Amino acid sequence: MINFSYTIWILLLPFLMFLLLGLAGHKLKAKLSGLLGTFGLGIITFLSYLTAYKYFFTSEKIDGAFQKITALNFTWLQFTDKLHIDMGVLLDPISVMMLIVVTTVSFMVHIYSLGYMKGEKGFERFYSFLSLFSFSMLGLVLATNIFQMYIFWELVGVSSFLLIGFYYQKPSAVRASKKAFIVTRFADLGFLIGILILSFNTKTFDFISLTNPSGAAISQGSSIGFLGLSVMTWSMIFVFLGGAGKSAMFPFHIWLPDAMEGPTPVSALIHAATMVVAGVYLVARMFPIYAISAPVALDVVAYVGAFTSLFAAVIACTQTDIKRVLAYSTMSQIGYMMLALGVAKYGGETGLGYMASMFHLFTHAMFKALLFLGAGAIIHSVHSNYMTDMGGLRKYLPITHITFLIACLTISGIPPFSGFFSKDEILAAAFQSNKFLFAVEYAVAGITAFYMFRIYFSIFWGKDTQYQHTPHEAPATMTIPLIILAIGAAVSGFIPFNKLVTSDGKILETGINLVIAIPSVLIGLLGIGIAYIMYRRESTIPDKLAAMFKYSYKWAYNKFYIDELYLFVTKKIIFRYIAVPVAWFDRHVVDATMNTIASVTQGVSFRIRGFQSGQLQKYAFVFITGAIMLAVLFIYLWK
Amino acid sequence: MAANQIMFVLFSAMIVIFSILTVTSRRILRAAVYLLFVLVSTSGLYFMLNYQFLAAVQLSLYAGGIVVLIIFSILLTSHISQKFESSGLKKNIFSAIAALAGATLSIITILDYNFSATTEAAKEVTMKLIGSSLLSVNYDGYVLPFEVISILLLAAMIAAIVVAKKGAPKPTELPNINQE
Amino acid sequence: MNSGIPLQYFLILATVMFFTGVYGFLTRRNLITILMSVELILNSVNINFMAFNRFLYPNKLEGMFFSLFIIAVAASEAAVAIAIIINIYRRFTTINVEDVNEMKF
């Protein structure tokens, strides 16, 4: 048995870093805190790679399958004998894979930010938040039980909130951060309810016992029905709600585009590569339960994923803010991953989707982080987010241009870049189980290629825009991460995921399925071609098209008015028709009742003052009648 | 009708009529005189019941003392011939109802009760008996109330003097501290 | 000497007198007449005591003594009351009870 207990440092280091930078950061020099943070993360990255190496290549396999290893675990909060929140480190293929993703991207972003955020007010705050995020995300990934995951899930949410709202004096950033937090919080409510239902039936939080396909927990509750579905299905649907919130699945997607108000490195790290895939990770983590006990819930996952990927892709075609385009693209890609999970089954050949999803998660992290960082470099030099303000940048930003192009090709699924491999697996998996979903995803692949190259051409080619300040290539701290990530995006397709990350831990034999691969490449090329025609040079085609499909364009441009719907629900219904009336009710009914008791008392007091008339004879009258009435009462009426 | 019955009817009629006149007469001095008649008739009843001592006390103390006191005070505070206006009708009616209700209640309850006639021999109420009872410290002796009533009378005297006495200085104005 | 007259007659007589007094107390405006009504009330009580004593418990003199002391108390009460009434007359220059109501509510 290999000793993994050092993995505790993977969690502790960033936390300590957060405390250090958070409490004492303002006393340090800004640059020093940045370097400290980066250095800390470097160590963590190293530890993670070490762990990955040890886990995949030296750890013992049983029955040809990777084992889930609880590196360490201690009870954090005891609820009952069986239910207790533990804090620990669980190593299995997906967590180790995620470890790599998170630390790599995070490390890149740390380095990148040294340049990007230079001179910003609150530099050390930024790094402390980044540390907090790294801590939370790693904790989430390594969680040994669902409640630990929930805890870090919340922490991730709050670090996302803090980072989106980093420019806290900018009203739009404040709004966006609030929105992100509340929407995800609402989804987390589902997660929590799911946990409650799940734990009530299974009496455990522990992942290993929960997801053991032959264990006792997994079959609990699937026989108890509630409103037509089994309790297990309900709990899994609720859990998925949480995942959907974090991963910006429809209808919880609205926060993600707004979240682009945060600094671009943050978008790259949190809102592209790591946190937003937490939902996918969650479903993957619980996958045996989904697959074995709650297939209906899994179908929900698949359809939501598919719908979101299409929906987001369509919107992406119309947006002009490059970060927003990338955000919708992220949603769309995550939809892919969800779909892949949704169409998978547990174990063997049918588990292809699972592997594909994880594979895509990995590659997506690389190329999407690259895209965002690239976008960051562009914005850094142009000082605008809008591609209408850009054009012909290839001359000014050569490195950025090349890396961005690689990323675009990757996401469009052009071989030999990594996107091709992972997307191909997903399409294959969809094809295997559900032709309809396959068709949707196939179309989305084309749209994706189109909108990615739409921005690529608009930025780097297209019209020659006159810039007030001549754009210049970013400093080395920014370009080096770009190059590293570009390499990652280009080559990570060759990682043998089928041998490493599968639904049951065993090796899955796969190959390139030409029947699917060729058409998918073709449709990708088609998309690129259309984009080339429309955006390579200044062209009127887009406007004409937009005019032709006026209404659908308008709908898509306005993101199908989902935001407005939310605004309506929150502002109008919740605030104006629930909260305000509740507050009114409280003051004017409940409180008024209490006040009425008081005023009635006073009123009665005033009314009966006539008894005390000052007239001796009236007093005597009351005396006599009182005596008589008492006598009558006790002699005749109430003896 | 036996003599005692006639006497009873006579006395009780006088009592009732003069009582009512006492409380309704609009001339105050007359009312006082009617009260005197009531008290005298009552002492007649006591005679009838063979309580000569008490009848005498009634005549001397009540009729002789209290009524005289009342008449004095009337003379001090009112004009003899003054007719005071009758009180409000509403007040009269309500008071009458209350009094009638009370009387009805009491009478019904009294008549409802079965008084068992005594079998004990009546004690002869002689002055000696009264005297010895009044000075007895034993059971059925009344020396204690007798003594206490003297204190009461003393206290009442002082009380009356305190209230009626003239000549105390008028209260001085309080110094207004606030202005100091 | 009381043969042939039921006890109840005395009691009814006393009751009537009592409530006549009460009526007077409730209606008369002059403080002195109110005092007179009080005397009626006390007198009626005396009749009760005497009648009970004579008819039911003639072997003791409790009722009679009670009446005796009631008369004494009534006298002292009347004395103080009249003193106060005179004082009222000095202060208010009237002894109409309805005018003596500086304090109320």
Added chain:
Amino acid sequence: MDILSLFVVIPVLTITAILLLKDTRQVRVVSAFGMGLQLLMAGTLVFLYLSARHAGNSDEMLFVKDYLWFKSLNIHYSVGVDGISVAMIALTSLVVFAGIFASWEVEFLRKEFFVSLILLATGVFGFFISIDLFTMFLFYELAVIPMYLLIGIWGTGPKEYSAMKLTLMLMGGSALLLVGLLGIYFNSSPDANRLTFNILEISKVVIPLPAQRIFFPLTFVGFGVLGALFPFHTWSPDGHASAPTAVSMLHAGVLMKLGGYGAFRVAIFLMPEAAHELSWIFIILTSISVVYGAFGAIAQKDLKYINAYSSVSHCGLVLFAVLMMNQTAMNGAIIQMISHGLMTALFFALIGMLYGRTHTRIIYEMGGLMKIIPFLGVCYVIAGLASLGLPGLSGFVAEATIFVGAFQHPELFYRIVTILAVSSIVITAVYVLRVIAILLLGPTTNEHFEHLPDARWFEKISVVTLIGSVAAIGLAPFWLSSMIGTSLHPIIDKIIALNPF
């Protein structure tokens, strides 16, 4: 002198010392010293308690001292603590300590202020150490009354109205409570000569069910008024809004906990059958409290009102959990009391400090304060995050325990209601973030605020004490949870023994 009685004696001595002082400037130093000592004592008590438990002392109550007081009624002055009371005592000392520093700059009638404040604390300490219903009730009322003066004299806004309303409603609660306690007393033993007010002894007998049915609601509502049970919570917003800072802190932080603690220690512990039978009514009321309080908070404009309604919601959760009558939920209830006590005290302290600077509590009149007063701003955010149940801060520990516990209830109705209550976490997030966004973030709206000073040293002491505690519980809840959990065993055993459900 036993250690527990010291908790009453020290405040009384402090009061005496303050009264004897000539120089009013020394008053606060003496208060701080006295309450600091009290805090040390609380620390010592925790230590002694844990070491006694560690040494294997498994009595239900530790450090029990019993003095016969009124022999004929078998009234004792009797004190004792279990883990729950120890935790509550620690909470109280913390909040009082922080409260002293939060009121460092009270100028008007300073001596009287600190005397009343410490008197209030005395009542609370006395309440928590008592195991005799009579003394418990005595201290309970003792704690309520200084409130009137504290709000009435040093408050703001419609202070007289609020003070009166608060006092009367709380006394109304204690009126019901008194009847309940008498009912318990006269059913505390089948033998009329052996009636007792001692909680431990009463818990050994079964109070007849018909009596329980009458006295449980009385007792529960009686305590519930103080615990802001809907619809008897309306004293809370007005009272908190008008009260001076330290008083709001103490009141929301500690005094409201008396309600939850009493409901649990007296109403449910002594009358579990009726509690079980009638819990559904109160569960409905408390869930209304939880959700309704949260919604009420959304629509408020005044910081203190927001916090008051949020207190309604959070304290509703305490009663809610207590009524679930299982170990986990009750454990959660206690943790929630402590957690809410700390964070709401923190909130009120911060609100007081903000008010002291901006002279307004209307959120729309402020804005962008984070830039100007970052220390207070950050603390406010932390308090907000604690309030919305962020893991790593105490609120989460409490809420998680409550929800998991409540969801273990075997009856479906209770679980569905639990889900309803759980949903309050979202509403909480909404109002917390709304306030943070309007108040702290965004551009500065009022140029008068540009030069506001950040926290001063005594304010920092106050705030840091509380934040430290909130974080300590949030990061390492196991010791607290287990300390409470062990103490719950006898109670749970009694409930289970009597209600084999």
Added chain:
Amino acid sequence: MSSGTFLIMRHELLLIAAALLVLIAEIFGNPEKKSRISLFSIILMGIITAVGFLPSPAGELFGGMYVSSGTRLIMKNILNIGALLVFIQSVTWLNKKENSSKVSEYFILLISTLVGMNLMISAGHFLIFYIGIELATIPIAALAAFDRYKNKSAEAGIKLILSSALSSGVLLYGLSMIYGTTGSMYFNEVSGLFHNNNLQILGFIFFFAGMAFKISIVPFHLWTADVYEGAPVNITSYLSVISKGAAVFILMIILFTVFPVIVATWQKTIFVTSILTMTIGNLFAIRQQNLKRFLAFSSISQAGYIFLGLIGGNQLGMASVIYYVLVYIFSNLGAFGVVIAISNATGKENIDDYNGLYHTNPKLSLIMTLALFSLAGIPPVAGFFGKFFLFTGAAQKGFYLLVLIAVLNTIISLFYYLLVVKAMFINKSENPIAAFKSDFYTRFALGICVAGIVITGFASIIFEAIRNLSFGI
């Protein structure tokens, strides 16, 4: 008269002696130095109070007309303490010029009322009871009219004496019925001959009405406020604590010893009247501005609470009533003491006048607060214990509903007590009562009251002692 008789009757005899001594001092004393009479009376009263606590044999005298027992002794002692306090509180007022000619009369009358009360408590026969009650009332009426230059004082006197005459009439009428149906006026004989028949109940109700008048129980209370307001403050305080306490004591003794047979009836009577009393008293108190009137209504509602101790007819109830009267004496005299002090210094008696009092006269305000809290039953002062025991007494017999109504009523009472506290502490005043220093007597009396308010509660020995002497039906 043997020495044993003297011992048994020493309260009454000493008081009579004291009254005579004061009278002699008045007659033979130096007319220029009349104010010494106050001190002389206080010393006499102090001695009597002290002597009262000496152990004494229980026993019956005069063939059962006079009864002495531990309970009755402690009742008398309590009344003596209260009277002593009233005496001390009166000095400042009596030293004023307009009263200087009547000092000895004042004390003689007060002492004679005390004799009446003591006799009434020791009564074993309704005649003694009746004379005692009259002796306790008639001089008070004169004292109420003591301020001869004030209309209100005279009005108070006439209202008191006439209403009390009516109530005595009703009471006597009831007694006559009891006599007619039992043939005796001795307590111990009556109780044996009592049956649950209508005439006796009627008699009882009339008797009860007469007693309720003295205790100011609704609906027989209407005289209270006017008399309290009009009478000199010292007399008001005397009326509100001593007279009321004595009446409560004797009513309790009579209910327990004479009427145990109709316990169900009088429990119902008390149930109804105590609810009425508490509620009406409180409702009226809310609106009052004049402090004396305010305290009058407060004392009415207090009487309602006291009835809760009576209703059970149990030992605990009796003990709690006696105890409560003791506490009530301290509390109410504390409150009145402050009113008297301020009234003497400034003549102000309205709640509004007390605005901002704390800033000028903090000690008086604190004493007032303490006294009011004690009246309201707020811990840790004695009133809390008193009320608690009263309620316990009622609850012991299962009158939970009544207890609930009573405690809810205490909230109303708390409201108006707090109004006064508010005036003193919170309200601002343009023209507050200026700071002044009271003389020794006032401070001494207030000191005793405060000590009583604080100690009586905590010192359980007091309650236990009373409890041991009490008895139930």
